[in-house]
Amino acid sequence: MFLQDNIMLFVFLVFFICGMLFVDKFASAYNIKNYLKNCAPLLVVSTGLTYVVLNGGIDFSTTSIISLGSVLGAHLLVESPLAGTPLAVPLTILIIVGIGLAFGVVNGLAVSRLKMPSFVATLSTQLIGAGLAVWFGSILFEGAVSLGGLPEAFRAIGGRGMFWLPILIATVIFVIFNWMLCKTVFGKQIYAIGVNPRTAEVSGVPVKKNIFLLFVISGGLAGVASIIYTAKNGAGVPTMGDAMFIDIVGSVVIGGTDPAGGFGGVKNTLYGVLFLTLVSNILNLMGIEWFYVDLIKGALVIAAAVLNLIFKNLGARGRA
Amino acid sequence: MRKVTAVVLTIAMSLALAACGGKAEDTVTTEESGKTEEAENYTIGVAVDTLDTQFWIANYQAIKDRAEELGNITLVEAIASADANVQNQQIEDFIAQDVDAVICMASDGAAIAAAVDECNEAGIPIIMNNRPVVEGTADPDAQVLSDNKQMAYEEMKWFIEKSKEEGKSYKCLMLVGNLGDGNAVERRDGYQAAVDEFGEGVVEIVLSVPTEWDHEVALAGLQSGLASNPDIDMMILPSDFLWEPVQTALTEVGKWAPIGEENHVACISFDGDETGRQMMADGYCWADAAQSAALQGETCVDTALSLIKGESLPSRDIKDSGLLVTCDNFEEVKDSF
């Protein structure tokens, strides 16, 4: 069982060691710091998505939460009356996470109360979010599409000067949400709902309430990720999250969480994030064009999903 | 319990690596300084946004040719497909590969600031190719730019004087590029300034249509714009990239005709790339502010070399004043751009 749970950890370690040995300049301190800095925000948003995928659902709106958060965050930090005051950075952080939570609440209600399939509900909120991000961008940034010049204190969150800060934030979030999934009642009930919601309901699990909370967590963590991405890029860019979805969903699926729900976890997603970012980093260092990287990621997701199915059938071979 | 150990193992390992990475820091710098003396060979990282327009294809080709010509330059390339976040990561990877200089066509003028700061910290010169950084957000080592505003302003001024001579007045539809690109904003402001200053009663900008440098958005905007203002008889194209959708839209409403014919729509454009030259030759285009892609490409490589060698530049921004090609002077200048 140990092997099956942590297969991706071994694959990651093998790739990592190959990277160290064969890819030149990979082992340099600058590159490793960069690699970990890039892992941090992806781990935060993918941890949130893992909760939703464990119920067999999906959350498209994470990308537009990242975009909208970065636009409003930049505006608050640079142009709004709030800019420059000591209160600016903490308040902006609260507002961005608040936006994520708001999206989460809307998605949660749509899926648990209105019984909408999660991929269409979050698709429509994603479209609304993306539209708002670019619209606010064109209004708030007076003509220019994006807005730079964020205060140093805020950019530190993205790893400028203190490269370890985003890694620390991501690790803390990972530990909290991994603990919550493995050790708390809520976490264990998620696995039950993911496998068979009717048995869960008969056993007294508040199915609707828990499903609602999954989306709130996913939205909130997407907000936190938006803060790190905006700080890292030092600018509010309305199209920040657009190309990220394959990385987010890829880390969850490649990590080993079953897209049909009920199996996997935040630990698997950590391995998925480490592995996927490693692939991008190594391919970049080898000078391979960006669109090859996209292609390889798509192929990895398919391969991981098929492997996962084979493992699951092996496990339940004696299924009556 | 074993699962918990696995988690602790990964986190401990990554932190340890980061720590030991710290020690490796100083060795890298010493090794780098040794390099410049013996081998003359330099590596330059070229961060490309997209190759969707002839201008960029010509500019990129010029960089490659120039590097080959000089012989001692190897290029490392990365295409970002219009994603600012991806481009920043690519430039960070350039720095990781200890490139000697970075030539960058910014996907987004504001977001590129982060990459410029990284280069400054790493002591690697970064040259902005044709797309400037948003003022005040960062300071690249050099910027090779077209003087967009001035070129657009001159072009519009010439067209207005020409129309005054011929006693014509126009209702104009202005296409606008991606507002995140400093060039698009400067060109729009240049055209607008010339119309405000001289265009009284001659040229009236009736509608401005955003294109996002995307053919489909441009075509949809043009079709609906022409349908809502059928009396439009002039168009401003901020780049020769937009000739495709313009030709499609005008053919559909039967207004795709060369100068002199009855339902001709006067067009003025920018870039002066192959398509622009073709349109001038076929008589569909009145004027084209040509920025020489090749010249700018070469200037980037030369500036990079001089920065690597530590020479100081006359000024940070190197302006390519470009060449105003009009239907009058087309015959004489058509080979020089």
Add this chain to the structure above:
Amino acid sequence: MSTDILTLKGIRKSFFGTEVLHGIDVSIRKGTVHGLVGENGAGKSTLMNVLGGVFRPDEGEMLVDGKPYAPQSPKDAQKAHIAFVHQELNLFSNLTVAENLFIEDLPLGAFQQVKYKQMEQETVRYLKDFQIDVNPKTKVENLSMGVRQSIEIAKALIINADVVIFDEPTTSLTKVEKDQLFRIIADLKARNVTIIYISHILEDVFELCDDISVLRDGSLITTMPAGETNRDALISLMVGRKLENVYPTVEKTIGEEILCCKHIASGSLVKDAGLTLHRGEILGVFGLMGSGRTELMRALFGLDKISGGEIIYKGKNFTHHTPKQAIEAGIAFVTEDRRDEGLLMPKPVEENLLLVHLPALAGKTGVVDQRKGEEMADASIKALHTKVQNKKTQLVCNLSGGNQQKVVLGKWIMHEPEVLILDEPTRGVDVGAKYEIYTIIQERAKEQSSVLVVSSEMEELMGICDRIVVMSAGRMAGEIECSEFEQNSIMEMALAGGGKA
């Protein structure tokens, strides 16, 4: 004229190791209506599914018109002109009447296109046979149960079936629809079509059938012409088993009343039900298909909404509550469908066992006490003698029926419920495991918690219950104390409701 159209010899069939049909021999005369009666779980449906090609028999052979017949799928059965009108009709609600009738082989034109006009004319012709004038274009989702059933029967005619099997056809029909069904069956018989009619409503069986076969506990007791028997004789044949297997008994005292519900109405099946339950008492609930027993239990547990009546639990009004509140108040519910509502099949044993008790294991902090959980899981496995090698890795889907039921019981008992509701606790469980389950039930009662057992096996109820209430057609049809238990009278009460629609 009426030679045997269908003969079955030595048919045996077992599921997960427990034999359900023990060597059945029966022959059915052509052009007759052959009744098949027996208690729930006597093997009626299984036998017909074997005949209809849904299951393959382990042993034995079947002959149709003397020719060997071994269907691998429902399609093969249809080729042999044997049609099956299932209890839950498998029609496509989004398609029209005509499309449902001809879905297997639609009449096709040159370009594979469906010839709608021809299809609709034929539909009207078939339905006219049964005096049903429904527009062939209406979608099935807008039709009542009666009309849908006549469509399923019409489907049988399209493959000009020689044998049509009806499985409990009248459970959800109104009086008008039932009379209409009898007219259809009489009409079929007139066309020399053989009918096999499974029902627990004896009045219908006597009204329709020429011969009647009685099934009990998976073996065929007798087959005889309807004329030679009467209602009481049939009932005793159905239930007349010797009470030979021994049931555990235990010394216990019946305490005061803990639960009382009156005039409960819920959904379409529970009309006016009520019962009282005392501490330490095992109350049996007997009833036939469609009597509303399971629905009443779901209403008591809070899974289905209660539209009328009230529940008094431990003195307080407890009419409207959610399953979560019921569990916190000490009520447990072992559902009839183990796989879909009782267990997390692809998950290991321990995770299943701890599912209900999780909130209690965690207390306020929300952190589950892992060690205590493992201890309780081990205790439950030992107490119920569940055969499990490794509770952390062995998946529940790899366990036998009996062990799976013990896991479900363990899951609920771990929570120390004061009221334990069991719906068909021993279905699909081998005899040895059954006895162990009965002992568990008795021990629960001994510790003053009360048990509500819903079961179709009258013998089982008579063996372990202190009192039995009988339900029929959504209402209470009577109550019998332990001393006066007598099979015929219980069945009499259960059938009482059957007559009136």
Add this chain to the structure above:
Amino acid sequence: MNEKAGKGLQLSWNHLYEYGVFVIFLLMIIVFAFSNPHFFTVKNAILIVEQSSPLMLGVCGMAFVLMLGGIDISAGANMYLSAVTSALVMQKFAESNGPGGSAVYLIGIFTALLVGAAIGLVNGCFIVKFKMVPFIMTLAMTSVLTGIGLILTKAELLPVRASGFQPSSIRVGPVSMVVVIVLLFTVVFHYLLKYTVYGRQLMAQGNNEEAARKLGIRTKRNAIIAYVICGAMAGFGGVLSAGQVGALSSNFAKGNEFDIIPAAVLGGISLFGGKGSILPGAVIGIVLVNTITNGLTMMAANPYVYTIVRGVIIFIAVMLDSMNYKGELR
């Protein structure tokens, strides 16, 4: 027979849903008509039909997959890769024997159909044979297909009009050839879905797969064919759209699947399978989606308002569709 009785309440929900979308459509038209006099003209109506015809093919294909309760998110990337492949083939053909001529059209369309169908086959096999979750599989395929497309074009601009492929220039009365072809195919596919064996079995399978398998319907084969049709139509729509735009940039047809799927849902096709039809539903859906774009541009509204409005409309349409869904909350 009292089959009328039970339908009372259920009648209102279905009707609200079927006609609700059309009511929104009419309101939209009225608002746009007031905002700009040129909106409510025949010329503009033709323009809208012209703009929406390539995607209409995509919607026809998507209808088959949605009928099964499946989904195909790779439609947009499929349009891109099919258009790129057929553009390259046409370019080679034009170099060897001159641009223009009907041969170019045949080759272009044939290649696009072939590539589209191949992509559909891959999707179908993985989803049906490996039982993969449809939206994860097709989502991953989006990256794979876009990657292949970018490799083929080296992310450079690929000319299409230059090799003589200009279907919108061939006029048939007031409308272009593209619209005629598309309407023809829409009618053919409506016919295939509503009146042929395959279509009826697909509807049955979408409603109750277990019962369909019991009746001997080849559910696996039908499902794979549905994904192949969806892929082929997306490919065909892709090359026609490329013909309209004239050249293929690296973000051609990006996100078109998020026009196609909502259009199908707005047209009354249920995401839970077994409900809806191509004519009039899906066609109205795609025309409604394009009317919004056209109308908003006419009002010189910021084009990004359009994505917000579309998001809101999809949310409402799907909410109504999920009203009477009793299954698991996923």
